[in-house]
Amino acid sequence: MSYLEMDIETLHEQLVAGKISSSDLVESSLDAIEAHDSDLNAFVTVNDQKALAAAVALDKQGIDPDNKLAGIPIAYKDNIVTKGVRTTAGSHMLDNFEPVYDATVVEKLENSGMINLGKTNMDEFAMGSSTETSYFKPTRNPWDLDRVPGGSSGGSAAAVAAGEVIAALGSDTGGSIRQPAAYNGIFGIKPTYGRVSRWGLIAFGSSFDQIGVMTRRVKDSAYILSAISGHDEKDSTSSKQAAPDFTQFISQDIKGLRIAVPDEFFGEGIDEEVKTQVEKGLQQLEQLGAVIDHVQLPYTKYCVPAYYVLASSEASSNLQRFDGIRYGFRAEDVKNLDDVYVKSRSEGFGPEVKRRIMLGTFALSAGYYDAYFNKAAQVRTLIKQDFEKVLADHDLIIGPTSPDTAFKLGENISDPLKLYFKDVLTISANMAGVPAASVPAGFDSHGLPVGMQMIAKRFDEGSIFKAASAFEAATEYYKEQPTFKGGAH
Numbered sequence: 001m002s003y004l005e006m007d008i009e010t011l012h013e014q015l016v017a018g019k020i021s022s023s024d025l026v027e028s029s030l031d032a033i034e035a036h037d038s039d040l041n042a043f044v045t046v047n048d049q050k051a052l053a054a055a056v057a058l059d060k061q062g063i064d065p066d067n068k069l070a071g072i073p074i075a076y077k078d079n080i081v082t083k084g085v086r087t088t089a090g091s092h093m094l095d096n097f098e099p100v101y102d103a104t105v106v107e108k109l110e111n112s113g114m115i116n117l118g119k120t121n122m123d124e125f126a127m128g129s130s131t132e133t134s135y136f137k138p139t140r141n142p143w144d145l146d147r148v149p150g151g152s153s154g155g156s157a158a159a160v161a162a163g164e165v166i167a168a169l170g171s172d173t174g175g176s177i178r179q180p181a182a183y184n185g186i187f188g189i190k191p192t193y194g195r196v197s198r199w200g201l202i203a204f205g206s207s208f209d210q211i212g213v214m215t216r217r218v219k220d221s222a223y224i225l226s227a228i229s230g231h232d233e234k235d236s237t238s239s240k241q242a243a244p245d246f247t248q249f250i251s252q253d254i255k256g257l258r259i260a261v262p263d264e265f266f267g268e269g270i271d272e273e274v275k276t277q278v279e280k281g282l283q284q285l286e287q288l289g290a291v292i293d294h295v296q297l298p299y300t301k302y303c304v305p306a307y308y309v310l311a312s313s314e315a316s317s318n319l320q321r322f323d324g325i326r327y328g329f330r331a332e333d334v335k336n337l338d339d340v341y342v343k344s345r346s347e348g349f350g351p352e353v354k355r356r357i358m359l360g361t362f363a364l365s366a367g368y369y370d371a372y373f374n375k376a377a378q379v380r381t382l383i384k385q386d387f388e389k390v391l392a393d394h395d396l397i398i399g400p401t402s403p404d405t406a407f408k409l410g411e412n413i414s415d416p417l418k419l420y421f422k423d424v425l426t427i428s429a430n431m432a433g434v435p436a437a438s439v440p441a442g443f444d445s446h447g448l449p450v451g452m453q454m455i456a457k458r459f460d461e462g463s464i465f466k467a468a469s470a471f472e473a474a475t476e477y478y479k480e481q482p483t484f485k486g487g488a489h
Helices: 008-017 022-040 048-061 104-111 154-161 178-184 218-228 272-287 298-321 337-348 351-364 369-393 416-423 427-432 461-475
Strands: 043-046 073-077 115-120 167-172 187-190 210-215 258-262 291-295 396-400 436-443 449-455
Touching: 008 022, 008 218, 022 043, 022 048, 022 073, 022 115, 022 154, 043 154, 048 115, 073 154, 104 115, 104 218, 115 154, 154 167, 154 178, 154 210, 167 218, 178 187, 178 436, 178 449, 187 218, 187 461, 210 218, 218 461, 258 272, 258 369, 272 291, 272 396, 272 436, 272 449, 272 461, 298 351, 298 369, 298 416, 298 427, 351 369, 369 396, 369 427, 396 461, 427 449, 436 461, 449 461
Parallel strands: 073 115, 073 167, 258 291, 258 396
Antiparallel strands: 043 115, 167 210, 187 210, 187 436, 396 449, 436 449
């Protein structure tokens, strides 16, 4: 049985009919991990024993016919805390950390009967665009093992694309769900900021971070996002706005849907083949009845610098708690308290995390706060207003998800600025707090997946699901399966 040919609805029907059991699904996942993960390195921790035990217990109890998610295995990005299951955030700092509680999203999915299959690899503390900054070695892309899966949720994306699991959660601070979804040819959605509780997500940029879903099929994400959305008293930034059942938007007609295409998303630095595929995608949406306008988002050109000032400032503040005292890595051979702090942080954090802590601490320091942090916060407001203006007259903003397709491992890692610009098209949605998703939109001449980004107004994930499911039904790119080529390592 292959997850590459199944969706949650089919699996649910088979579970209810007794044709398969939850234990079969967990074993199928474990077999796929055994077959592929030595090449991919998508998982940091496989929760095999506990997952099998949970599946056996669920099989005994019987699958609830009204609950589509019961008995289905799911993987979690390794910055989402899981009680009693190691959670590392991809860092040496937390390489032996076992949380004592579950994140709200984990609790909600466990209550709906989903089974925690394990924790997926990621850029250290979610800082990166390639999953190469992980302490646990990089993850590889199942379409071409010599290439990156994107980041920072690269492990989740690769695990779903390779059929190791049907769904995985990721987190998105500046594109960390959408960019790897694009590079791996799957669907990935970052909901509106506040739609999903961040309680139990190891923080990087608290005003940007949002947990979201990665699946091959659009409807599968709709089921899972419906289950994890909603207000959480433990997270003061979570919205009180009630979440609809997102599956109701699947297969709706998109006739008359108004789409804005920003000129800035097709400008300099965007690969020609990516442009071509996304333009084809837009023509397809037009054929389905959508109406397309070309618009301007003038402030998006300031997105990357403003984002790296703000997100690094928040990271510098959030990462102060890793001090070698309470939990996490503590350096040996220390002579005094200063030594504990300095050595633990020097040895526990990797170079990219240190770079961002330094950048953020500088931006927040006296004398520079107004020049950098304040200015970036003002730019953020202008970007938000740009989006509000365009989305007042349109249902969706659409363009490429990433300027290119998956690049080779090691190609950009020594050039941080080049890597930062990989997020140039995704950051703006986090700056504005609006929902956005990446939908598979075909392949380039190397056979690598191209992603098309759909952005909607706040709390209007429904428009994304409507357009994405219509596009998916018309193109059926999800039927293409990864090739596992390359990778002589």
